[in-house]
Amino acid sequence: MERIDKVSKEYWDSGWEALELPPAVDFERGLLKNPIPRRFHEFFTQIFSGLRTSESSLLEIGCAASIWLPYFAKEFGFQIFGIDYSEKGCHLAERILDREKVKGTIVCTDFFNPPEEMIEAFDVVISFGVAEHFIPTERVLVAFARFLKSGGIMITLIPNMIGGVGFIQKWLNKPIYDIHVLLSCTELAKAHEKSGLCVISCRYFVSTDFSVVNLNGLSRNISFQLKRVLLRTLIWFSKGIWLFENVVSELPATQLLSPYIVCTSKKDK
Ligand SMILES: C[S@@+](CC[C@H](N)C(=O)[O-])C[C@H]1O[C@@H](n2cnc3c(N)ncnc32)[C@H](O)[C@@H]1O
Numbered sequence: 001m002e003r004i005d006k007v008s009k010e011y012w013d014s015g016w017e018a019l020e021l022p023p024a025v026d027f028e029r030g031l032l033k034n035p036i037p038r039r040f041h042e043f044f045t046q047i048f049s050g051l052r053t054s055e056s057s058l059l060e061i062g063c064a065a066s067i068w069l070p071y072f073a074k075e076f077g078f079q080i081f082g083i084d085y086s087e088k089g090c091h092l093a094e095r096i097l098d099r100e101k102v103k104g105t106i107v108c109t110d111f112f113n114p115p116e117e118m119i120e121a122f123d124v125v126i127s128f129g130v131a132e133h134f135i136p137t138e139r140v141l142v143a144f145a146r147f148l149k150s151g152g153i154m155i156t157l158i159p160n161m162i163g164g165v166g167f168i169q170k171w172l173n174k175p176i177y178d179i180h181v182l183l184s185c186t187e188l189a190k191a192h193e194k195s196g197l198c199v200i201s202c203r204y205f206v207s208t209d210f211s212v213v214n215l216n217g218l219s220r221n222i223s224f225q226l227k228r229v230l231l232r233t234l235i236w237f238s239k240g241i242w243l244f245e246n247v248v249s250e251l252p253a254t255q256l257l258s259p260y261i262v263c264t265s266k267k268d269k
Pocket of ligand 1: 009012109129
């Protein structure tokens with residue numbers, strides 16, 4: 001099956017060029033805290049509840065600058081691995097592991113052509129914002145699933161580009177919008193099934209987060225300043241919703257406002 005990569009390696013390399021190390025995942029409760037890391041923590045705790053995580057291995061695909069690998073090691077005791085073909089991105093991932101004093105293995109190579117020993121070697125395979133950059137989606141999911149042991153779990157997270165976040169991304173910075181394949185929850189689930197995986201759940205994830213919108217690559221002119229003001233206003237809207245959720249209760253995730261879609265699937269035994 002022929003495949004199209006919507007983004008080049010050079011694009012990713014330039015993105016990781018001058019990036020400062022991101023802070024660790026902070027999922028503590030608090031009135032003014034962003035509740036999204038906590039929702040992820042609750043989600044992962046539920047998904048991994050039936051797994052002996054301290055005897056299991058987890059691979060993050062597209063692991064550049066990953067703050068999640070140390071989290072999975074510290075919170076669940078997973079033996080952690082990452083794969084990414086960007087040398088700069090891998091170096092950042094290694095520096096984060098050092099900073100968090102966590103042992104892990106980062107493999108700097110193309111995930112379509114991995115070393116033999118990585119095939120069918122992992123209990124959990126996870127990716128954040130990778131699958132939506134390839135056509136057809138099932139082709140990249142087949143490549144991800146090769147890393148799974150039989151009975152293993154795959155978690156695929158993509159940005160929700162068919163809702164409000166996608167609309168604003170298209171309006172403010174179309175070149176970034178254009179590197180994404182537009183997928184609904186149903187389409188992402190179908191692509192997993194076509195790639196031979198058994199879907200456990202596929203859903204929009206968390207109520208809102210406009211900080212997902214990316215203004216990178218725009219020239220710093222007056223139009224950029226106006227776009228930045230608009231985006232900041234939307235991010236304050238998200239913060240207002242989070243405050244409400246912290247005080248009153250969680251709002252539903254919807255196609256219209258959720259920033260992410262997350263699909264959990266299993267490789268049949
Ligand atoms: C959107 S980034 C995700 C990075 C990071 N984990 C995050 O959550 O921000 C996608 C990553 O996938 C990597 N990638 C894309 N195609 C790849 C391939 N064929 N083999 C290995 N890594 C690839 C890129 O280098 C990039 O670092």
